[in-house]
Amino acid sequence: MSNSSSISPFLLLPLADTRQLQLLHFCLFLGISLAALLGNGLIISAGACGQHLHSPMFFFLLSLALTDLGSSCTTVPKAMHNSxxxxRHISYTACAAQVFLIVFFLGTEDFLLTIMCYDRYVSICKALHYRTLLGSRACAHMAAAAWASAFLTALLHTANTFSLPLCQCNALGQFFCEISHILRLSCSKSYLRELGLIAVSVCLVFGCFVFMLFSYVQISRAVLRIPSEQGRHKAFSMCLPHLAVLSLFLSTGFFAYLKPPSISSSSLDVALSVLYSVVPPALNPLIYSLRNQELRDALRKAFRRLLPCAFE
Known part of the structure; x- marks a missing residue:
């Protein structure tokens, strides 16, 4: 694909060869998307209606739910349509939009998880200064910084990737437009510029990971100094949902991009992509609601407002 034909559509990897498997994949993606829409929609409704949920933690959880909704709507509808x-076709413009939105939402989720880790650190290690360090203005600034940083990162990646001349076949080995697969189609050495930008992004993600690791080391030390067993259990319960979401997001993402080339295959790439881009938006609301009584009560009230007849 040359510059003159750069507006040609891309071909996405088919998820299955037979019609029965295609319909099975459609039903699977439909179930995941409905779970993501219902779970995150209820959290947004609970956060908007519940006055007692207007704390920094729930503010960031609301931002995370919005991010998960956007992430789910970026890749799943097209995959469902194709199945x-x-x-297999996706237009050049739609592919560029998909790359931008994927990087934007995944970057925002990483930054928000880092901020939520800081929230847990302050609430446990610096409880007396919690309202000072995490006031409403500080929370708004941190959330805005997360969205703005992710927007800038996505813009740079998209501009760099789609400015490259693509002269090989236009078939992507993925069910959505992913930067690494688009770079494989390039016949220009200028792809090194995008690889450099990817390296900077990886360093930024690794920096967030180091910060979160350091924070949880400090949290663990503070929790172990709590004299009562009930206090230690309550402190660990506050951190457990965030740790579960964090482990799911980072472990699958790191393995997808840092796995050895010797074990790389198209089926493994697709499975890992589903795990880090499709599954977390559906599981995050469930993980947080299972461990938080206040959120469960607010979700129950929001559900009663949506379906009053079911509770009569």
Whole structure:
């Protein structure tokens, strides 16, 4: 694909060869997308309606729910369309938009998880200064910084990737447009510029990981100094949902991009992509609601407002 034909559509990897498996993948993605929409939608409704949930932690959880909704709506609908109709095409413009939105939402999620880790650190290690360090203005600034940083990162990646001349076949080995697979189609040495930007992004993600690791080391030390067993259990319960979401997001993402080339395959790449881009938005609301009584009560009230007849 040359510059003159750069507006040609890309071909996405088919998730299955037979019609029965295509319909099975459609139903699977439909179930995941409905779970993500319902779970995150209820958290947004609970956060908007519950006055007692207007704390820094729930503010960031609300931001995370919005991010998860956007992430789920970026890749899943196109994959469902292709599975249902047996097509593989995605236009050049739609592919660029998909790359931008994927990097934007995944970057925002990483930054928000880092901020939420800081929230847990302050609430446990610096409890007396919690309201000072995490006031409403500080929370708004941190959330805005997360969204703005992710927007800038996505813009740079998208501009760099789609400014490259693509002269090989236009078939992508993935069910959505992913930067690494698009770079494989390039015949220009200028792809090193994008690889450099990816290296900077990896360093930024690794910096967030180091910060979160250091924070949880400090949290663990503070919790172990709590004299009562009930106090230690309550402190660990506050951190457990965040740790579960963090482990799911980072472990699958790191393995997807840092796995040895010797074990790389198209089926493994697709499975890992589903794990880090499709599954977390559906599981995050469940993980947080299972361990938080206040959120469960607010979700129950929001659900009663949505379906009053079911509770009569």
């Amino acid at each position: 249902l109709w047996g097509t």
